[in-house]
Amino acid sequence: VYVTNILIDMYCKCGSLEDAHSVFDGSQERTVVTWSALLAGHAQLGQPSKALKIFEKMHSKGLNMDNAVFLSTLQACARLKDIDYGKMVHSYIIEISCETDLYTVSTLVDMYAKCGHLESAQSMFDKLCKRDIVLWNALVGGYVEQDDYQGVFALFLRMQEEGVEPDEVTYACLLKGQFTPASLDRGKLIHTVISFKGSENTSAVGSSLIDMYIKCGAVDDAYGVFEKLSCRDSVLWSTMIAGFSSGGHAQDAVKLSQKMRSEGLQMSPATFSCLLKACSSIAAFKEGKLVHADVMRSGCDSDVHIASALIDMFAKCGSLEDARRLFERLSCRDVVVWNAIIAGHAEHGDFVSAMEYYTHMRREGAMPD
C-alpha cells in the first residue's frame, strides 16, 4: 500500500492526474492515505470540484478522516469560494474535534478569508492563543485579496506590536494585491518597509516587487529591483522578461535573455514561454529562431505550452511554414494549439487553410472553445 500511495503522490506532484488515477484504480488495497493523496492532488492541481467528489466518496465509504484530508478539502473549498461547503467541512471538523490543530485552523482561516468572510476568519484568528507565521500570513493574504487595505495595515501593525517578524511570504502576500499606475504609492510604501526590514534580497519578494512595479507601469523601478538582486532564480528572470514585454519593452526582454544565455543559465519552460511572447509581440523572427533552437536543446519542445507559444511566434512573425512544420510534428494537440494555428492563418488572410484546420480539428475530436 505504501508503494501505491507514494506512486499516486508522485504522479500528482508531476502534474499527471491521469496516471495517478490509473494507479488508484488498479490498486488492491487502499487506506485513507491512498485516498488522501489523490484528493490532495486534485485540490492542488486546479481540480477542486473533483477533489470534493473524492471527499464525498470517502465520506460515504465511512473512512476515518484525519487532518490531512480536511486540509485538502478546505483548500478545494477555498479555490471554489464555496463557503457553504467550507462551513460543512468545518462543522465536521468540530465533530471529530481536531479543531485545535494549528494546521487545520490556519487552513480554516485561509478558507474563510478566500471566500470573502473576513469577519469569520478574523474571529477564529482572535480566539487562538498560539499563532504561527503561516496563520498570520493567511489572514494578511485574505485582507489583501479583498482589497481591504485598512485591515491589512491594522494586522501588520498588530504583528509589530506582538513582536512577530514578517517573513518573505508575508511580503509576497502584501504584494499580491491589485496594482495599477494609481497604486504606485502603496507599492512603494511596501517596498520601503521591505527594504527597511532588509528582506529585499530574496527571490519571492524580488519577483513580487518586480511584478508590482510592472503593474504600476514603473518599468525602470522594476529593473532596479532586478539589478540589485544578487541571487536570481528562474522565476525572477521570467518575471523580468515578462515584465519588459508587457510594459512595451519587448526589445529589452530579448536583450535580457541574451544576458541570460551569456551567463550560461538554463532557461525553464516558463522562461521560454515569456520570451517567445516577447518575440511574437514585436515579430522578432531571428531571435525567435534562436529561442526555438534553445527549446530544442533543452528538450521541452513537446510541452504543449511551449509548442503553442512557438507556433504563435512563428505565425506572428509571418512564417507560416515554420508554424505548420511544428504543428505537424506535435503528437498531442490541445485547443490552444489549434487556436494558434487557426488564428495564425486567419490573421494572414489565409481563410481557406484556417477553415481546413478547423475541420481537421473537429475530425480529431477536439472541441473548439
Added chain:
RNA sequence: UUUCGAGUAGAUGUCACUC
C-alpha cells in the same frame, strides 16, 4: 515538528471583451 498523504506567498501558451 508531516520520511506513505496534508496549511500561507512570486513569473508563464491561443483567441475574444472595455477603450
